[in-house]
Amino acid sequence: MGNYSALAEENVEVAPGHYLMTLVPEEKPARAEPGQFLYITVTGEYDPLLRRPFSLFDVSPGERQLKIVYKLVGRGTELLKGVAVGSRVDVMGPLGTGFDIYDEGKDLLVAGGIGMAPLFYLAKKLRERNKEVTFLLGARTKAGLLFVDELEELGVNTLLATDDGSQGFKGTVVDLLAAYLQNNGRPDRLYCCGPAPVYKGVLEKAKSLRLPVQISYEERMACGVGACMGCVCKPESRDSYIRVCLEGPVIKHIF
Ligand SMILES: Cc1cc2nc3c(=O)[nH]c(=O)nc-3n(C[C@H](O)[C@H](O)[C@H](O)COP(=O)(O)OP(=O)(O)OC[C@H]3O[C@@H](n4cnc5c(N)ncnc54)[C@H](O)[C@@H]3O)c2cc1C
Ligand code: FES
Missing domain, CATH: 3.40.50.80 (Nucleotide-binding domain of ferredoxin-NADP reductase (FNR) module)
Incomplete structure (x- = not known):
């Protein structure tokens, strides 16, 4: 899956130094499984050079909204904190291999x-x-x-x-x-x-x-x-x- 632009519908502090961001992708992702991650860049420039990975925290019915929770630790997450509701970020994913789920057992x-x-x-x-x-x-x-x-x-x-x-x-x-x-x-x-x-x-x-x-x-x-x-x-x-x-x-x- 390539990169795409997603609308930041919510970017709110939920605890000191921790933020919940709700993203609405242009198209419904092919899959969005627990344990997969979104690979996000906020600037579209080469600073910071690399994208930042964040686990899927929640997904709304029909996969309209993809949610992440992030902790402020450095430049990338500080930039993410500054993303205004209604603006767009560049996203790849959900990427990677997530958790296996079983119907039986504790x-x-x-x-x-x-x-x-x-x-x-x-x-x-x-x-x-x-x-x-x-x-x-x-x-x-x-x-x-x-x-x-x-x-x-x-x-x-x-x-x-x-x-x-x-x-x-x-x-x-x-x-x-x-x-x-x-x-x-x-x-x-x-x-x-x-x-x-x-x-x-x-x-x-x-x-x-x-x-x-x-x-x-x-x-x-x-x-x-x-x-x-x-x-x-x-x-x-x-x-x-x-x-x-x-x-x-x-x-x-x-x-
Ligand atoms: C698959 C995956 C899922 C993740 N999910 C989440 C999530 O749901 N929520 C969340 O808050 N964070 C998550 N992280 C960690 C998150 O990606 C980093 O905190 C973030 O990239 C830091 O970017 P920064 O530019 O703010 O910090 P930087 O300036 O890059 O680094 C600041 C500090 O954070 C440390 N750091 C940076 N990246 C990582 C990392 N990958 N793992 C551990 N320490 C790191 C650095 O060593 C440094 O001390 C995840 C990481 C991976 C690989
Ligand atoms: S980050 Fe390139 S192979 Fe995993």
Whole structure:
């Protein structure tokens, strides 16, 4: 899929330093699956040179609206924050390979911080299949726990953790996962997105329990479509290298 122009219908701060952007593409995308990402440039110029990847956070019925949630970290996201409602941005995607969904079995979702973005859309899709979904969501403080009410409105069993104990379990979401597994037994699979300490902790747990886990990785990217090898990595459970932008960003680990 090439690039296209999308209308910015909404660009609003939802928590300190975190924004929700709703984009309306010119044409309905061929597919928009949980775990896929949009590759966005706001200037149409060569500064910043590379596009910036953002997971699909939500998709409206009929795929009219594609939503992302982004955290301000640098120049690209600062530029995105400045996009006026009613103006247009240049988008590629949805790109990449997303999460595999199963009709059977218990799904446990684990997210740290902005890692909740792809898992929100996954949770929505799982609930549409009437699956029971438990979502462990962690952040440093209460202010970083995003879209908790919306998860509960979807009927998702949402358990919270904060490093400082300002809301929910006091500790990391990986600590919460350990406590949850002790009290609730094994799920059939894990899904995860978050910073390195979160996905490494979840991967470790999955390995020790021999649970399948799907992790959405946030590797730096260049072309975004599998051509430049700028994003290759070798996942722990694989023998070969993969391109995160094409075979990922969701990588399935089976132990
Ligand atoms: C597949 C994928 C999905 C993503 N989904 C989201 C999302 O839904 N919401 C969101 O807020 N962010 C998401 N990210 C991360 C987001 O793309 C980066 O935060 C963004 O590109 C930073 O651009 P910038 O110009 O503002 O920051 P830069 O000036 O490029 O960097 C500022 C700081 O952010 C760090 N950083 C930059 N890019 C990344 C990255 N890819 N991963 C980790 N750290 C990075 C840099 O090391 C630096 O410290 C995703 C990344 C990938 C690869
Ligand atoms: S960014 Fe070019 S191959 Fe992935």
